Amino acid sequence: MDYRSTTERSIRDPEGFWLEAAEAIDWDVAPTAAVDASNAPLYRWFADGMLNTCYNALDRHVIAGRGDTTALIYDSPVVGAKKSYTYSALLEKVAQFAGVLADAGVSVGDRVVIYMPMMPQAVVAMLACARLGAVHSVVFGGFAAKELAARLDDAEPSVIVTASGGIEPSRVVEYLPTIVTALELSRGTVRTVIVKDRPEVPGSARELEGAAGVDWWDWDEAAGAATPHDPVPVRATDPLYILYTSGTTGAPKGVVRDNGGHAVAMAWSMRNIYDVHPGDVMWTASDVGWVVGHSYIVYGPLIAGATTVLYEGKPVGTPDAGAFWRVVSDYRVKVLFTAPTALRAIRKVDPHAALADQYDLGSLDALFLAGERLDPETWTWATALLDKPVVDHWWQTETGWAICASPRGIEELPLRAGSPSFPVPGFQVEIVDEHGHQQHPLTEGNIVIRLPLPPGTLSTLWRGDDRYVHSYLSAFPGFYLTGDSGYFDREGYLYVMGRTDDIINVAGHRLSTGSMEQVLAQHPAVAECAVIGVADQLKGQKPVGYVVLKSGSTPVESELAAELVAMVRDQIGAVAAFRDVVVVSALPKTRSGKILRKTMRQIVDGEDYVIPPTIEDTQAIQVIVDSMARG
Ligand code: COA
Numbered sequence: 327m328d329y330r331s332t333t334e335r336s337i338r339d340p341e342g343f344w345l346e347a348a349e350a351i352d353w354d355v356a357p358t359a360a361v362d363a364s365n366a367p368l369y370r371w372f373a374d375g376m377l378n379t380c381y382n383a384l385d386r387h388v389i390a391g392r393g394d395t396t397a398l399i400y401d402s403p404v405v406g407a408k409k410s411y412t413y414s415a416l417l418e419k420v421a422q423f424a425g426v427l428a429d430a431g432v433s434v435g436d437r438v439v440i441y442m443p444m445m446p447q448a449v450v451a452m453l454a455c456a457r458l459g460a461v462h463s464v465v466f467g468g469f470a471a472k473e474l475a476a477r478l479d480d481a482e483p484s485v486i487v488t489a490s491g492g493i494e495p496s497r498v499v500e501y502l503p504t505i506v507t508a509l510e511l512s513r514g515t516v517r518t519v520i521v522k523d524r525p526e527v528p529g530s531a532r533e534l535e536g537a538a539g540v541d542w543w544d545w546d547e548a549a550g551a552a553t554p555h556d557p558v559p560v561r562a563t564d565p566l567y568i569l570y571t572s573g574t575t576g577a578p579k580g581v582v583r584d585n586g587g588h589a590v591a592m593a594w595s596m597r598n599i600y601d602v603h604p605g606d607v608m609w610t611a612s613d614v615g616w617v618v619g620h621s622y623i624v625y626g627p628l629i630a631g632a633t634t635v636l637y638e639g640k641p642v643g644t645p646d647a648g649a650f651w652r653v654v655s656d657y658r659v660k661v662l663f664t665a666p667t668a669l670r671a672i673r674k675v676d677p678h679a680a681l682a683d684q685y686d687l688g689s690l691d692a693l694f695l696a697g698e699r700l701d702p703e704t705w706t707w708a709t710a711l712l713d714k715p716v717v718d719h720w721w722q723t724e725t726g727w728a729i730c731a732s733p734r735g736i737e738e739l740p741l742r743a744g745s746p747s748f749p750v751p752g753f754q755v756e757i758v759d760e761h762g763h764q765q766h767p768l769t770e771g772n773i774v775i776r777l778p779l780p781p782g783t784l785s786t787l788w789r790g791d792d793r794y795v796h797s798y799l800s801a802f803p804g805f806y807l808t809g810d811s812g813y814f815d816r817e818g819y820l821y822v823m824g825r826t827d828d829i830i831n832v833a834g835h836r837l838s839t840g841s842m843e844q845v846l847a848q849h850p851a852v853a854e855c856a857v858i859g860v861a862d863q864l865k866g867q868k869p870v871g872y873v874v875l876k877s878g879s880t881p882v883e884s885e886l887a888a889e890l891v892a893m894v895r896d897q898i899g900a901v902a903a904f905r906d907v908v909v910v911s912a913l914p915k916t917r918s919g920k921i922l923r924k925t926m927r928q929i930v931d932g933e934d935y936v937i938p939p940t941i942e943d944t945q946a947i948q949v950i951v952d953s954m955a956r957g
């Protein structure tokens with residue numbers, strides 16, 4: 327079937343379409359129905375089915391006689407390690423660690439927070455939770471203690487799994503002091519912290535005995551004493567994981583992914599979008615702390631019976647801008663998936679990709695990019711370099727897999743610079759204006775998706791059905807609001823132009839400007855502030871803070887800036903990459919007090935802008951223009 331007929335079938339007969347897709351999964355109890363609309367607008371998938379996600383990712387491949395196939399390749403230029411795990415070996419480690427979690431009292435539905443760098447134990451911990459029917463919540467290592475504490479308070483885990491730390495090119499990041507501070511800041515549901523000791527980073531479970539009122543277990547000792555645990559069947563609708571993502575307010579949103587719909591979507595997307603099959607090698611150069619890592623470092627490739635690469639390093643500097651090409655050639659990678667920022671970083675250092683000539687990239691079928699807008703220059707550069715399809719695809723933490731893509735496993739569609747191509751079968755994407763009226767081609771508007779969303783997309787927000795409905799489903803009844811704006815061209819290609827809210831995307835990392843503003847506002851000299859995401863050649867966007875001082879406050883500007891930068895780093899984390907502060911005498915606002923952040927961003931980015939008629943004081947626009955002139 328081609329793209330058009332597959333899409334038509336997914337719309338005409340979603341029950342038949344998705345029940346057929348569900349046959350790619352091994353069920354303990356096979357579902358008899360696909361979508362359950364009894365609680366609309368909250369939909370559930372495969373509601374009477376039962377399965378275990380870990381069984382589908384590991385056991386069934388071993389049972390099918392593929393135990394000797396490589397499941398996971400770990401490559402870490404930062405610690406100088408390379409290691410492969412067969413499906414049998416990975417299963418053994420996961421079953422053993424599931425035994426450790428069971429010894430710590432974890433069972434079906436319990437939450438486990440995982441705060442780990444890109445090491446194999448992070449994957450083991452995620453799959454071990456899935457094996458027990460427990461719910462993992464992975465927190466990216468670049469977040470500071472306060473952000474971690476906010477997630478502990480919301481998810482209420484009984485166990486944290488961590489490591490002594492991670493290695494960034496410029497420094498060693500010690501995790502254990504962050505864990506202790508987060509435990510002290512949080513409400514205290516955690517009973518046990520399990521620590522994988524890394525020789526490269528100081529700190530261990532033993533040294534922390536008694537700290538923060540919890541038990542500290544050493545990973546290896548606990549694994550030595552544990553009995554391997556069998557997979558526990560759960561309902562398809564039971565949560566597999568919670569993944570926190572930035573909302574428009576400071577409070578992160580806990581996106582809930584179910585077991586059944588997720589497994590089906592992963593299996594379907596591996597074949598039909600990425601064209602990756604058992605034995606193929608897929609390398610997703612992201613982090614397990616992000617949705618891209620959940621879906622296509624861990625679950626997608628393993629559910630498909632493919633080989634996944636876990637790379638602990640950067641695109642440049644570990645050791646050079648040839649690192650990506652080395653990994654592709656060393657492991658015969660068929661599909662590489664990364665963020666546009668990574669390519670821009672490589673291009674900046676090695677504009678003609680001279681380092682790529684040293685490696686054999688013949689195994690590569692396609693490069694997939696997502697996480698932020700793919701600018702046409704980078705697309706053109708990568709296409710010329712690789713002479714292979716460079717596939718932009720658009721998705722979000724909430725959807726868990728691509729909303730728009732060129733589904734290579736179905737049909738090779740012509741690609742267009744600047745567009746993530748067409749809606750993936752299962753997603754009915756429309757563009758509407760602020761009144762919900764459908765827009766004509768080439769007219770920009772809100773990108774919305776008709777309900778129900780396909781399997782594998784968020785089922786709700788953690789303990790937040792109302793927040794889910796309020797944030798995503800109430801603006802345009804019957805549709806999911808993506809928060810992105812864009813348009814279709816006449817041939818149906820989608821163009822995603824940017825967010826309609828206060829979320830920014832820095833180096834493919836989704837951040838809330840609202841949470842940065844909350845931090846800046848705490849400074850005693852700051853009367854009011856606005857953080858906006860301005861265009862950045864490398865990272866796509868970078869946050870810049872505009873602050874108005876309290877009257878009578880006369881701090882030295884450079885000292886104030888350093889204090890504010892340190893506060894954001896301390897309270898949100900290094901990942902916020904907040905480095906720029908501009909002191910201004912006023913912020914442009916509407917008469918109702920809403921700061922005109924979009925207009926500010928347009929001024930700073932040199933775009934055309936319209937001064938809204940509701941502006942309180944037009945002079946404030948000049949203030950921003952003048953601040954640009956000051957550099
Ligand atoms: N743990 C701790 N700190 C981390 C971290 C982690 N896992 N990841 C990033 N950081 C830190 C960095 O060390 C840096 O700290 P610094 O201010 O002390 O230098 C800070 O967070 C900002 O990081 P980043 O924005 O990534 O910038 P960078 O200059 O270190 O690296 C790139 C630039 C382009 C190499 C890097 O951003 C990159 O590889 N991007 C790819 C994006 C990606 O994979 N996104 C995933 C979504 S698909």
Ligand code: AMP
Nearest residue numbers: 696697698699719720721722723822836
């Ligand atoms: P995240 O939830 O971190 O995956 O971020 C999702 C957001 O990143 C989307 O809502 C978009 O704003 C942006 N994004 C992701 N992929 C793309 C893409 N291919 N093109 C444009 N924007 C993208």
